Amino acid sequence: MIHLLNTTKTLILFFLIPVVISYNNQEKITRVTQHIYFDPFLPMQNKDTLTIKIFNNDTIKSNLPITGFGYDIYRNNALYIHQPTVPALPGNTGFANAANAIKTANLVVYKIQNNIMPPSVSFHELDSIGALK
Numbered sequence: 001m002i003h004l005l006n007t008t009k010t011l012i013l014f015f016l017i018p019v020v021i022s023y024n025n026q027e028k029i030t031r032v033t034q035h036i037y038f039d040p041f042l043p044m045q046n047k048d049t050l051t052i053k054i055f056n057n058d059t060i061k062s063n064l065p066i067t068g069f070g071y072d073i074y075r076n077n078a079l080y081i082h083q084p085t086v087p088a089l090p091g092n093t094g095f096a097n098a099a100n101a102i103k104t105a106n107l108v109v110y111k112i113q114n115n116i117m118p119p120s121v122s123f124h125e126l127d128s129i130g131a132l133k
Contacts (some may be wrong), residue, residue, distance in 0.1 A: 048075060048076055049075070049076055049077075050073060050074065050075055050080075050109050050112060050113070051073070051074040051077070052071055052072070052073055052074075052102065052105040052106070052109065053071065053072045053073075053074065054069060054070075054071050054098045054101050054102060054105070055069065055070055055071070055072065055084075056068075056069055056098075057069065057070055057084050057094045060084070062084065064092045065092065066084050066085060066092045066093070066094055067093065067094055068086075068093060068094025068095050068096055068097075069094050069095040069096075069097060069098050069100070069101040070082075070083050070084035070085065070094050070095065070101060071083050071095075071101045071102070071104065071105040073105060073108060073109060073112070075112070080112075081108065081119075083104075083105075083108075086100075086104075086126070086131075086132075087104070087120070087121045087126070088120075088121055088122050088123045088125075088126055089123070089126075095131065096133070100130075100131040100132070100133065101131075103129045103130065103131045104121060104126065104129070104131045107121060107125060107129055108121060
């Protein structure tokens with residue numbers, strides 16, 4: 001009889017410990033996910049603001065030899081997209097001038113505002129807005 005009680009206690013503990021460990025792990029995951037401040041894949045809200053900043057690649061520190069212009073897009077004053085090179089083109093070349101960077105950034109902002117995700121830009125789109133000149 002004593003042997004049966006010890007076996008029962010062992011079985012209960014054997015099944016109870018994984019449940020407690022599993023519960024504690026789920027609690028930790030829940031706590032971690034509660035600290036997420038900004039999800040870049042959330043659709044635009046009416047109150048969201050998007051800001052474009054054009055920069056000259058010569059003025060930023062980078063390990064890559066990038067020339068020309070690039071753009072940053074801020075969503076609610078947080079950096080959302082950093083684009084130092086011309087998207088859809090191979091290599092590390094920036095835009096030839098600030099006007100081309102602005103045209104492309106405006107296209108990306110349009111896509112973000114209309115929930116076209118990801119807001120990628122193709123070679124044909126760059127050509128159609130005149131950003132490759």
